[in-house]
Amino acid sequence: SAVISQKPSRDICQRGTSLTIQCQVDSQVTMMFWYRQQPGQSLTLIATANQGSEATYESGFVIDKFPISRPNLTFSTLTVSNMSPEDSSIYLCSVRDNWNQPQHFGDGTRLSIL
Amino acid sequence: DQQVKQNSPSLSVQEGRISILNCDYTNSMFDYFLWYKKYPAEGPTFLISISSIKDKNEDGRFTVFLNKSAKHLSLHIVPSQPGDSAVYFCAASVLGGGSQGNLIFGKGTKLSVKP
Numbered sequence: 001s002a003v004i005s006q007k008p009s010r011d012i013c014q015r016g017t018s019l020t021i022q023c024q025v026d027s028q029v030t031m032m033f034w035y036r037q038q039p040g041q042s043l044t045l046i047a048t049a050n051q052g053s054e055a056t057y058e059s060g061f062v063i064d065k066f067p068i069s070r071p072n073l074t075f076s077t078l079t080v081s082n083m084s085p086e087d088s089s090i091y092l093c094s095v096r097d098n099w100n101q102p103q104h105f106g107d108g109t110r111l112s113i114l
Numbered sequence: 115d116q117q118v119k120q121n122s123p124s125l126s127v128q129e130g131r132i133s134i135l136n137c138d139y140t141n142s143m144f145d146y147f148l149w150y151k152k153y154p155a156e157g158p159t160f161l162i163s164i165s166s167i168k169d170k171n172e173d174g175r176f177t178v179f180l181n182k183s184a185k186h187l188s189l190h191i192v193p194s195q196p197g198d199s200a201v202y203f204c205a206a207s208v209l210g211g212g213s214q215g216n217l218i219f220g221k222g223t224k225l226s227v228k229p
Contacts, residue, residue, distance in 0.1 A: 001160070033216075042118075042219040043158070043203065058216075092157055099207075099215040100165075102148055105157035 002027050004106035006093050012112045018081045021109045023093030028073035033103070034066070035092040043092065049076040083113045117141045118206050120220035127227050133191040135223050137204030140185065144206040148217070149178060149189045152201045161202075162189070165209065194227045201225070 003026040013019055023032065032049040047055040047068055055068035070076040080087055093106040119138045127133045135149075145166035150158035164171040164178045164187070171178050177190045191198055204220040 004157070040221070042221045043205075043217075044219075045216050048216070100146065100209050102160040102163055103217060104160060105150075107155070107157045110155075 001104045006106040010110040015084050020077050020079045023076045025074045029095040031096040032076045033094040034078045037090040085113050088112050118218045118220040120223050122223050124224045127194045129229050130193045133194045135189040135202050137187050139206050143208050146207050146209045147187050148205045150203040196227050199227045
């Protein structure tokens with residue numbers, strides 16, 4: 001399966017600031033996704049990162065808060081904007097080649113907002 | 115409304131015995147099910163999957179059973195090893211793509227295998 005690298009692995013940020021998380025895959029992949037895992041909760045899909053066009057956001061997530069880029073088939077970024085303590089979570093990049101194949105995940109970015 | 119439920123937050127098993135992790139779902143459209151294992155400070159790792167045309171899939175020590183009429187699946191680990199201690203997530207989706215193809219995850223079950 002593809003090797004997925006996320007940067008940074010963790011960060012502590014001040015409220016009101018923004019952080020951009022990078023996801024790099026070692027091979028071209030069809031689909032890339034961004035997930036959030038809040039403490040004690042399941043993985044929740046934020047959006048599907050579409051190459052060359054705007055991401056597709058799930059209910060409850062908006063582009064102004066979580067802008068996403070995907071300039072090519074191996075790279076994507078997620079920005080968490082105007083952060084508040086409620087944004088403290090693990091953010092995970094995930095990839096999938098087609099719908100009848102399993103998804104694979106990066107190790108995540110552990111974000112704490114003070 | 116949780117479409118995928120793992121009702122046991124934790125499970126403790128003796129090394130060498132069987133571990134059984136359970137998962138229930140409510141959406142009858144789901145036809146593709148997966149189990150992931152997650153260690154602390156790592157991302158989820160894919161373990162095993164099953165499509166709704168089967169009722170059992172086996173891979174080494176791991177077997178997944180699907181009961182479509184009960185909307186229930188389970189993961190059996192035999193024999194359990196201390197290295198299996200992790201959080202296990204059940205996930206479900208609809209094959210065929212589109213937004214229905216997105217994985218829906220349960221909250222996870224923390225398995226502890228004691229030596």
